[in-house]
Amino acid sequence: QVQLQESGPGLVKPSETLSLTCTVSGGSISSYYWSWIRQPPGKGLEWIGYIYYSGSTNYNPSLKSRVTISVDTSKNQFSLKLSSVTAADTAVYYCARTVRIAARPGGDWFDPWGQGTLVTVSS
Amino acid sequence: QSVLTQPPSVSGAPGQRVTISCTGSSSNIGAGYDVHWYQQLPGTAPKLLIYGNSNRPSGVPDRFSGSKSGTSASLAITGLQAEDEADYYCQSYDSSLSASYVFGTGTKVTVL
Numbered sequence: 001q002v003q004l005q006e007s008g009p010g011l012v013k014p015s016e017t018l019s020l021t022c023t024v025s026g027g028s029i030s031s032y033y034w035s036w037i038r039q040p041p042g043k044g045l046e047w048i049g050y051i052y053y054s055g056s057t058n059y060n061p062s063l064k065s066r067v068t069i070s071v072d073t074s075k076n077q078f079s080l081k082l083s084s085v086t087a088a089d090t091a092v093y094y095c096a097r098t099v100r101i102a103a104r105p106g107g108d109w110f111d112p113w114g115q116g117t118l119v120t121v122s123s
Numbered sequence: 124q125s126v127l128t129q130p131p132s133v134s135g136a137p138g139q140r141v142t143i144s145c146t147g148s149s150s151n152i153g154a155g156y157d158v159h160w161y162q163q164l165p166g167t168a169p170k171l172l173i174y175g176n177s178n179r180p181s182g183v184p185d186r187f188s189g190s191k192s193g194t195s196a197s198l199a200i201t202g203l204q205a206e207d208e209a210d211y212y213c214q215s216y217d218s219s220l221s222a223s224y225v226f227g228t229g230t231k232v233t234v235l
Contacts, residue, residue, distance in 0.1 A: 044125055045169065045212055045226040061221045094168055106216035107157035108224065109170035
């Protein structure tokens with residue numbers, strides 16, 4: 001079955017850009033939507049944005065000005081860049097497949113999820 | 124500042140039934156958007172538990188059930204087991220000015 005694995009630096013300095021990659025194995029990245037979701041330590045979940053394998057994107061309005069999600073179908077990977085980070089961006093970052101049902105707009109869910117990677121913003 | 128509100132914690136003895144509420148508004152659950160539920164065991168990633176309000180993915184025990192009515196949804200766990208001790212999150216879509224997927228505040232289930 002499809003498995004996802006996040007990778008990237010675990011420590012980022014304030015004001016710099018956080019960069020993570022999600023590698024999809026056990027299936028093709030094509031024909032699906034793929035999301036990034038984060039969880040600050042001890043807190044709840046926040047959806048960051050998604051990308052379709054064709055490259056179209058949709059971002060959380062609260063993060064839109066700082067987020068870029070891209071896809072590399074040749075490597076079966078998609079990536080997250082979050083600019084101008086602060087301590088408030090410290091979180092476990094998850095990648096997940098977004099399951100969309102055309103007949104039910106907005107009725108999308110996330111499955112499966114990667115194991116997550118902790119990114120700490122600190123000097 | 125999640126738009127979906129859940130009780131911070133619920134508890135029950137083994138074998139009992141517990142329910143977790145997820146309260147939204149007219150721009151999300153009340154607008155007809157589906158509700159999904161995730162289970163997050165300690166130190167692990169969330170796992171899909173219920174999708175489309177009441178559907179269980181393959182492999183999820185039928186002890187878990189979901190329902191939706193009006194601006195709220197509920198997750199019920201019957202025959203509570205020690206392995207059910209985890210955090211549970213609801214998720215839906217919000218069509219307000221800040222349209223996006225939204226998660227609930229999360230509920231910690233403790234098995235006494």
